[in-house]
Amino acid sequence: MSAGLVTLDDIRAAAGRVRPYVRRTPILATAGGLTLKCENLQPGGAFKIRGACNMLAQLSPAARAAGVITYSSGNHGQAVALAAARLGARAVVVMPETAPQVKVDGVRRWGGDVIMAGTTLFHRQARAEQEAASRGLTMVPPFDHAWIVAGAGTLGLELLEDCAHLTTVYVPVGGGGLLSGVAAALKQMRPSVRVIGVEPDGAASMLASRAAGQPVTLAATASIADGLLAGRPGDLTFAHMRAYVDDLVTVPDADIEAAVRWVFAEARLVVEPSGAVSVAAARRDGAGKGALAILSGGNVDAAAFARYIV
Amino acid sequence: MSAGLVTLDDIRAAAGRVRPYVRRTPILATAGGLTLKCENLQPGGAFKIRGACNMLAQLSPAARAAGVITYSSGNHGQAVALAAARLGARAVVVMPETAPQVKVDGVRRWGGDVIMAGTTLFHRQARAEQEAASRGLTMVPPFDHAWIVAGAGTLGLELLEDCAHLTTVYVPVGGGGLLSGVAAALKQMRPSVRVIGVEPDGAASMLASRAAGQPVTLAATASIADGLLAGRPGDLTFAHMRAYVDDLVTVPDADIEAAVRWVFAEARLVVEPSGAVSVAAARRDGAGKGALAILSGGNVDAAAFARYIV
Numbered sequence: 001m002s003a004g005l006v007t008l009d010d011i012r013a014a015a016g017r018v019r020p021y022v023r024r025t026p027i028l029a030t031a032g033g034l035t036l037k038c039e040n041l042q043p044g045g046a047f048k049i050r051g052a053c054n055m056l057a058q059l060s061p062a063a064r065a066a067g068v069i070t071y072s073s074g075n076h077g078q079a080v081a082l083a084a085a086r087l088g089a090r091a092v093v094v095m096p097e098t099a100p101q102v103k104v105d106g107v108r109r110w111g112g113d114v115i116m117a118g119t120t121l122f123h124r125q126a127r128a129e130q131e132a133a134s135r136g137l138t139m140v141p142p143f144d145h146a147w148i149v150a151g152a153g154t155l156g157l158e159l160l161e162d163c164a165h166l167t168t169v170y171v172p173v174g175g176g177g178l179l180s181g182v183a184a185a186l187k188q189m190r191p192s193v194r195v196i197g198v199e200p201d202g203a204a205s206m207l208a209s210r211a212a213g214q215p216v217t218l219a220a221t222a223s224i225a226d227g228l229l230a231g232r233p234g235d236l237t238f239a240h241m242r243a244y245v246d247d248l249v250t251v252p253d254a255d256i257e258a259a260v261r262w263v264f265a266e267a268r269l270v271v272e273p274s275g276a277v278s279v280a281a282a283r284r285d286g287a288g289k290g291a292l293a294i295l296s297g298g299n300v301d302a303a304a305f306a307r308y309i310v
Numbered sequence: 311m312s313a314g315l316v317t318l319d320d321i322r323a324a325a326g327r328v329r330p331y332v333r334r335t336p337i338l339a340t341a342g343g344l345t346l347k348c349e350n351l352q353p354g355g356a357f358k359i360r361g362a363c364n365m366l367a368q369l370s371p372a373a374r375a376a377g378v379i380t381y382s383s384g385n386h387g388q389a390v391a392l393a394a395a396r397l398g399a400r401a402v403v404v405m406p407e408t409a410p411q412v413k414v415d416g417v418r419r420w421g422g423d424v425i426m427a428g429t430t431l432f433h434r435q436a437r438a439e440q441e442a443a444s445r446g447l448t449m450v451p452p453f454d455h456a457w458i459v460a461g462a463g464t465l466g467l468e469l470l471e472d473c474a475h476l477t478t479v480y481v482p483v484g485g486g487g488l489l490s491g492v493a494a495a496l497k498q499m500r501p502s503v504r505v506i507g508v509e510p511d512g513a514a515s516m517l518a519s520r521a522a523g524q525p526v527t528l529a530a531t532a533s534i535a536d537g538l539l540a541g542r543p544g545d546l547t548f549a550h551m552r553a554y555v556d557d558l559v560t561v562p563d564a565d566i567e568a569a570v571r572w573v574f575a576e577a578r579l580v581v582e583p584s585g586a587v588s589v590a591a592a593r594r595d596g597a598g599k600g601a602l603a604i605l606s607g608g609n610v611d612a613a614a615f616a617r618y619i620v
Contacts, residue, residue, distance in 0.1 A: 031419075040578045041338060102575075109341075261612070265412075268350045268608030270578040275438060298578030302571070303377040306616035 005243055006146050006234060008188050011153035013127050018053040018154055019087050027162050031196065033288030036279070037159060040271050040298025044106065046227075047155055047178055047296050048079035048142075055140050056080075056087045056149030063276070069137040071117075071124035073174075073227055074103025075274075075297050076142040081112030092137060095122070096130040100226060102301045121230050143177030144234025152178045156185025159292065166193050167290035170278035173197040173206050173248070174228035176237030178296055183244035197241065197248045198281040200225045204250045206233045207242060214238070224253045224304075227274030228295060230255040255280040260308040261297065269274075274299040314546060315553055316456050316491065318498050321463035328363040328464055331396050337472050340576050343598030346589070347469060350581050350608025354416065356537075357465055357488055358389035358452075358607050365450050366390075366397045374399040376539025378446040381405075381427075381434035383484075383537050385415025385584075385607050386452040391422030395424070401446060401451030404438040406430070410536060412611045431540050452546025453487030462488045469602065473524040476503050477600035480588035483507040483516050486547030489607055493554035507551065507558045507589040510535045514560045516543045516551060523549070534563045534614075537584030537607060565590040570618040573605065582610040583618070 002181070025038045039047040056068065067090035070080045075094035084091035091112040095104060096119045103216055107114050117127040132139045141148060155178070159166060168187060171179045171271035183195040209215045209232075217232040233241065239246070251259075256273045259280035263271045269280070278293035285291070300308075335348045349357035366378065377400035380390045387403035394401035401422040405414060405528070406429045417424050427437040442449045451458060465488070469476060479496060481489045486507070493505040509516055510533035519525045519542075527542040543551065551558070561569075569586035572593065573579050581589070588603035610618075 023338075026348075026351070028333075031353070038336075045578055090562070118522070264580055264612065264615075268355055268580040270574055270580060302574065302619040305574075306620050310610040310616050 001267060004146065004150065005240060006150045006153060006184050008088060008185070010146065010150040011077050011157060011181065011185050014054040014150040015154040015157055017081045018050055018059045018151060021083065022050050022154070024158055028267060034282050035292040036267055037292060037294045038269060039155065040269060040275055040295045045299040046075035046079060047152060048076045048128065049082060050154050050259035051148035051151030051177060051197045052076065052079040052140060055145065055147040056089060058147060059138060061151065064234045067091065067137045068140050069094070069128050069132045070140040070142060071128040074099050074140050075227055075299060076258045077112065078106035078110065078299070081110035081141050084112065084220055085110045085253055092131060094124040095130070100299070100301045102113065102299050106299060122230070138199065142190055143175030144236050146236065148177050149180045149184070149236060149240065152181030153185040155294070156182040160189055163292060165290050166190070167294060168194040168196060168287060168292070170196050170282045170291070170293040172228060172274055172277045172294065172296045173199045174274065175230040176206055176233040176241060178294070179245060180237045180240030182294070186238055187244040189274045190288070194246045195244065197245050197282065198277045199248065199250045200228055200256065200277060201250045201252045203229050203231065205231050207248045207250060209238055210241065210248060217309055225256055225274040227272065228277065249281050249285070251277050251280040253256045257308045259283060266308045269295065270298045270305065271295045272297050315455065315476045315550060316463060316494050318495070320456065320460040321467060321491065321495050323468065324364040324460040325467055326466040327348070327367045328360055330612055331363045331393065332360050332464070334468055340597040343527060344592050345473065345577070345602040345604060347465065347578060347604045349465065349587055350579060351420065351476055354385070354388045355607055355609040356385035356389060357462060358386045359392060360464050361387040361458035361461030361487060362386065362393035362450060363426050365455065365457040366399060367407055368457060369448055373448045377401065377447045378450050379404070379438050379442045380450040380452060382452050383411050383539060385609055387422065388413060388416035388420065388609070390450050391417045391420035395420045397516045402441060404434040404441070406434055410611045412609050416609060431542070434584045437581065453485030458487050459490045459494070459546060459550065462491030464493040464602070466492040470496065470499055473602060476500070476602060478504040478506060478524045478597060480506050480508055480592045480603040480604070482538060482584055482587045482606045483509045484584065485540040486516055486543040486551060488604070489555060490547045490550030492604070494550055497554040503558045505554065506591065507555050508587040509558065509560045510538055510566065510587060511560045511562045512540065513539050517558045517560060519543050519548055519550065520558060520607060535566055535584040535587055537582065538587065540566050559591050561587050561590040561594070565594065567618050569593060574619045579605065580608045580615065581605045582608065584605050595596070
């Protein structure tokens, strides 16, 4: 049953591996008591660097020399490009034609080659697999891989080490990699902490999958949280959700936008909509002391951010 | 000559005193190497909490019970209101009629009483002194006081403890309290670090005073950096500048606005114009590894911030 779930040893090994490349991000208490874990302040602007570095660090020199490829709506692509630059590999990133410019620019900035392919996860995954096969590149999947999940889990270890009185942790959910890693770390070390996954109303594929008892694919997704539109959880992330997650909730776009605005005004931080769904859920719960929301990323176009905060 | 300059012992004592109330703010390296000290992430959104707490903590119980008063363009007023709330005192804050709404709201949020008085430092200082005398309130001046300077100096200690390879530190200058405290700490402990004060072109009173050999008052000030319009350095802060500061430079509003935008995009942080003059000067110098810019505050109206970043 638990075959394939990442262990604490996996996560601890990942923590040692990623330490040279990943920032121990600040944990800030707001005036109302809700605490924020600032993964928007990571190199590359999102938690994704954790998984990308954990995977690239384990590739053989030959595989690194041949190069890596991934498909991503943006933040994972940037992280793979950045991790590749740091670890001496070349990276190709297949992105949707609808990716925010700031995320496309981010990939190119770290020297990654961008290929645009359609608008759905299916399109970009198919294209990436085809390129990987024809060019001998190693695939770095965005979430459904034990090394990616263990990398994300290093964030959970930091919460345990840095927060003495944690009661509830709110985690944004796209494909479920962050939720899987964080829940695996927390529940195996301090099971009293409640772990809540948060999806946008318009892309609640983990919730739908839990109801169905297996991973299901949404017919359509729609949300301002452009990083959470995977539309289907992974098999591995679904298994972690079943094993370790206390609850799944959804939030409407209006609340996500209000959360972006609240983080701007209360914490003076830039968070993207996908990274603010956790805050939206926490605020709806009236969460105060002991509650923590993970700000999973901060890559947002200036014009969009300006609209959200005014 | 050095009579009245704050000592390392003063600053170390302040550090112990303010520890329960002040955050050890993050120090973040950007991709280009320039490092940011994030005082915009302080409670109250600015470094001012350091001086305010250092002063209020040294008042007698009777003085605290009677209450405190200050005059401020915004951030110091918020800090005094917040420090008073934490230390069990009442606070009155005299603010200019032109203060950004976000700063007025900030004072009221911590329970401070706001009095609006004119638009110049002269107007609000006069009104505050009159209220202090008639109501028996203790004055907490915004910068020209040894306890305020020593409080600001605690930031310098953190830089020394947290940054191994510091070559140059850029510090925003309004009345000069932050510059005085930081320079006093750095130059007495690691004199090889260059300390550069940065003023807006339209409010360069410290520069004018250095040229005159004594504190002078500007006939007029104009800048988007609303927190740096004091128009005259203090006698004490002028003395610290002469004793400890390597250089003073000025930056135009266009560069300040570009710096706010750059911090948004590169560091995913919200900094106000006054807090970004340091970044503007550092960028003009092409400052990379070893250079640090203090982001002194992050209290900015959403509509103004939206204009700056787009």
